[in-house]
Amino acid sequence: MIEPVRRSFIVLETLSRRPHGTIAVLADETGLPRPTVVRLLKTLIELGYVTQVSRHLGYRLTDRVLGLAQGIRFVDHFVDAAAPHMRRFTQKHGWPLYLGTISHRAITIRYSTAPESPMSFERSALQRRSPILTGALGRAWLAFCSDEERRAVLRDLGARRDASLAAAFARIRRDGYAFASLPRPGRLQGIAVAIRNGPRVLGCISMRFTRSAMTEADAGRRYGPPLNALARAIATDVAR
Template structure:
């Protein structure tokens, strides 16, 4: 039996504390929350800053988690999250609407598709979507997630997009555009896109949020040809049915 490494344990405790405190944390707050002496906390913070897992404010008062922290979960396999019931419900959705569906969750700086019916849908526009990353501000799934998460998480995500090199970086810096997208999505109750993402300029999509125990988990979308119907037409036909499936999928997820 190997002994635990205290340094690793303390470093992770400090990262967890900053995450629990929220957008900005002081050295004293972290010390109180973790029970680690303030001087020791400060020493660990300097190390985490040098490794770019933590960022500091200009006046050296506050500390923030950096986008690099998201990479720590990049190898996490979402297959363990959902069950056969999840796919069964998604297949029922596709059978009803005739178009393929995707289940995605936020990861790093985009929505990651973790389950899909593209491989079984006769109207699929691609062979597979599992593992595909969807831009946050160009896709229905990303918009639905952003409009449904907490203000704190939304601000954090937008900040990541602004400072990154993702496809959303330019759009995230346009505050008027972001406000307009969020307002429209909240008003309608679903996210939508119709050719905004150049890689899939011929398709449209609508998406609804998926909650697990009242916490936002991800988005459920359907994808269809733009020439077949508009997002609003799709929503008029399928929105209520999608909401029911999203609720039942949320109940099927193992978190």
């Protein structure tokens, strides 16, 4: 933990909850000493994230902080582009779909057609986190992302890229889809594909199904092509 960084974000978060705030108010709400608050405010002003309104009103955030949310706004646009395609797929094939993006050592579910699927196993999965190394979504992401990103993600997870892992990613790229790789196979399985813009992975989509309904080979043969066509259609709409 880098303490000055932590304290800077405490000040930013405190200012974000009000139109403006004085040094006295900020010191009281953050629990930081006044001299510390003054130093942090000066730094944030130099960086362009804070401005002084007046001696009486104190300080407020500038619109530069909106730039910090560009990634979130992309996720919203991504979901808006993907949702109609995913709903049509579920209406046609029945199985629930899950849209995921990478987020702090896991894949976070951003949208799902589970509530609309007659073969769903849950009503909602929004914001659920899926493991990168063993989940279908994460394995599809790692297989199709750039070598540089793959190395960074594996390093962040504390995992080494050994021969078996490299072979698994090569197989996923060859097949065009990934399956979950769990220690103990359960009743459910997932098949996932990557949504790509050139070498960049924008997100991944998985379809969950019961093992009693079909084998992995059947799922790949029957749903691999339409899932990849779905991913390409979403990528096209995202780029518009």
